[in-house]
Amino acid sequence: MSEFRLVTDRLILRSWREADRDPFFALNRDPAVMEFLPETDRAASNDAVDRMQAAQAAHGHCFWAVERQGDGAFLGFCGPMPAREPLNEVELGWRLCRAAWGQGYASEAARASLAWCWANLATPTVMAITVPANVRSRAVMERIGMTEVEGGDFDHPHVPEGDPLRRHVLYRIARPA
Template identity: 50%
Template sequence: MEFPRPVELRTPRLVLRSWRPSDAGPFAALNADPEVMAHLPAPLDRSASDALAGRIRAAIERDGWGWWAVELASSGAFIGFTGLARTTFEAAFTPAVEVGWRLARAAWGHGYATEAAGAAVGFGFEVLGLREIVSFTVPGNLPSRAVMERLGMTHDPREDFDHPRLPAGHALRRHVLYRLARPAAGPRPPGA
């Protein structure tokens, strides 16, 4: 399939785009925020954050899509990332493409995650032709679970899993899995 590379997506309030060098500082700040990282293994120091940004950029350069940097259309301010990624571990539901997001705390509560993730899901189904998109998080991450539900994703507790990258006994090892099948026709997901 042919599409412009790298892909840029726009919603009424957001731009999902390739990463810029100027994103490194605000990205490091959100990765160092204990509240932003509360449902992930640990906050990241600047070096780890920069390395993660480098891996994200490389995936977008390779594929044309991935974890896009998200900015406010009104100001150009970087607020985090949202997008699609191939799962990189083995589980009962893999191989799969997941939709995910990580936004700075100041961007919470505005519907940005749902808006951006809806655009990413629409791209995944309409442009990439994916049959299904998944998302997962720890059971206690209620805000992210609410975004998944607003996207129309469904959760079957029988599919919950232990994340293979976390050791047995780790407080965040258990994950809930949400799925969304490509719609046959009809309205697009919210924000798409």
């Protein structure tokens, strides 16, 4: 299977490679990056890469690896995951290393991913989720045109009861007319 590539002005969104596992694990060990996400050990980090590769092979899309064009640095991921529990809608998601924050990379990658969805998927909407306190991700959602779904807050079933990260907010955007 050929490698997926989506090129923006400054980034390359692409299929995951074996060489991405170490920098992805390093990203997942950064407390600032993981402030609003569950703790991730090496096995869970590798499992996540395996899930991305499986989703790409089965559906043609996933949270793609993101690298910077200028130097090929691995920055994290962004892309549309196929519909899955708990909401069964295409989910747009991103996670970037701290060194990539504040440069517009998340918005750039998310906009390109969203445009790819409209051009390649029949989905009428795309959603994104995060915990209420994650103002940086919520700002990206709003910058790309997503709006918070009124009454859409929910307890994520994969986060244990009592965990402060269990409550999530739901954002959504409809296919342009």
